[in-house]
Amino acid sequence: MRIKFLSVILSFLLMSIAISSCLDSDDNYELSSDATIRAFGIDTIGKGIYYKFTIDQLKREIYNVDSLPVWADTIIDKILIDTLTVTGWVTSGLADTVFIMSDSVDLREPIKLKVHAADMITTREYTIKVNVHKQDPDSLIWREMAALPVSPAAGKKKSAILKENLFVYTSSTTGYRSSISNPGTLQWSPITVSGLPADAKLNSIVSFNDLLYITTTSGEALYSDNGTSWQKMDTQGMKMVTFIAGIPADDVTGSKKILTGICSFEGKNIFCAKNIEEANWKMNEGKEAIPADFPLEDIYSTVFTNASGIKQTVIVGNTEATVEATMPWFTMDGLTWADMSTPSDFFCPVMKNPSIMYYGGLFHMMGGDFSIIRSSRVGIAWEEAATKFRYPSEKVVTPGEDEDDEETIEYKSLFEGKGDYSLAIDENHYIWIVWNSDGSVWRGRLNKLGFAIQ
Known part of the structure; x- marks a missing residue:
């Protein structure tokens, strides 16, 4: 036991001598060659918002994935880098002057920082780029597109999107088509429609699951996979009044894709629906009107x-009934519908020819005289949309009545009073509006829905 104990003591003494020798030698110091930036950040923007930065060590680039607001240029022209973690020290500029964090920098354009390792030899240069939105993400931007070659005749028409094509039907035998794969331009081509009866209700067209569906006043239902040729649907003897909408599949409830409509049964209108993978239609339980x-x-x-x-x-x-408000209805299966009424005063006023969209995180209602857009968080309480979310408008300046009175400035919607329209939204979030009065076509999109996802 004593021999083992003495050997342990001897081992410790030898290690101590070795360590002391290293400490006493000026030739054995080994300084770090680490020249990397471990963490980076800038001062807060706006109302104390801190933007996260990504460090790409391979490309030696530092950037923010979430772009700063469009107005941030007026802040980052003189801002502090408040986080910069390195092992050695940092220089900047052509003269490689030592970078001092307490000095503000201009980040409107990319800058370069050079990191020097403690070994006095190793360096790495990083490019710092701050991404700033060039457009206001919350603005709805409109553009007038190529009008239809011939202004449609009086009466309602319907526009529909099918497989990257925008169709505008002007009758049961005629219409126009344009590709929207390149939404910057429209090139209208006349189409000849086949298979549609003369009493086809153009305003009943529903686009769903790469097919168009339509009903007739005589109760027939038809579908098309190309927008030009139409075929009859088997409705098991039901007389269809109109199609309502297509319901997408839902992973939460396990439901499949469903086509919904209204059919006539024993002299009353009732809800009906079918799974598009099945042949049979279903009517609502109890067959209530x-x-x-x-x-x-x-x-x-x-x-x-x-x-x-x-x-x-x-x-x-x-609706055929007299109502005091424009009220949305919702469903999850197409057979049971409930209204989204509100007990408050924040209902949506009556609109002629209303359209609804869940767009940019809010419900929006368009229609009526097209003077304002109504918005709602959950489709119940409605209010005038944000100032940036409006129809295209023109500036109207009204002089004061007297010389001392200030002029008043208003923005009048260019859509106001244009009358009947049809609306469709494509997969790139463009809103397409076709006007019946003059055949003009407008395209709108909320800026942030067009930003590329990083």
Whole structure:
């Protein structure tokens, strides 16, 4: 035991001598060659918002994935780098002057920082780039596109999007088509429509699952996979009044894709629906008549995911009943619908030919005289949309009545008073509006929905 104990003591003494020798030698110091930036950040923007920066060590680039607001240029022209973690020291500029964090820098353009390792030899140069939005993300921007070659005749028409094509039907045998794969331009081509009866209700067209569906006043239902040739659907003897909307599949509830509509049964209108993978139609339980104020014409639909993660299809349209407000309706299965009424004073005023969309995180309602857009968080309480989310407008200046009175400035919607329209939204979030009065076509999109996802 004593021998083992003495050997342990001897080992410790030898290690101590070795360590002392290293400490006493000026030739054995080994300084770090680490010349990397471990962390980077700038001062807060706006109301104390801190933007996270990504460090790409391979490319030696530092940048923010989430772009700063469009107005941030007026802040980052003189801002502090408040986080810069390195092992050695940092220089900047052509003269390689020592970088001092307490000095503000101009980050409107990329800058370069050079990191020097403690070994006095190793260096790495990083490019710092601060991304700033060039457009206001919350602005709805409109552009007038190529008008239809011939102004449509009086009466309602319908526009629909199918497989990257925008179709505008002017009758049961004629229409126009343009590709929207390049939304910057429209090139209209006349089309000859086949298979549609003369009593086809153009304003009943529903685009769903790469097909168009339509009904007739005589109760027939038809579909098309190319927008030009139409075929009859088997409705098991049901007389179809109109299609309402398509309901997408929902992973939460396990439901499949469903086509919804209204059919006539024993002298009353009832809700009906079918799984598009099945042949049979279903009627609502009890075969109860639809509510008197449920829309029957010019129906527009949108899809909203509620707080439980369940998809709801929401619609508005023209109703035969006299109503005091424009009220949306929603469903999850197409057979049971409920209105989205509100007990408050924040209902949406009555609109002629309303359309609805869940767009940019809010519900929006367009239509009526097209003077303002109404918005809602969950489709119940409605208010005038944000100033940036408006129709295209022109500036109207009214002089004061007297010399001392200031002039008043207003913005008047260019859509106001244009009359009947049809609206469609494509997969790139462009809103397409075609006007019946003059055949003009407008395209709009919320800026942030066009930003590329980093």
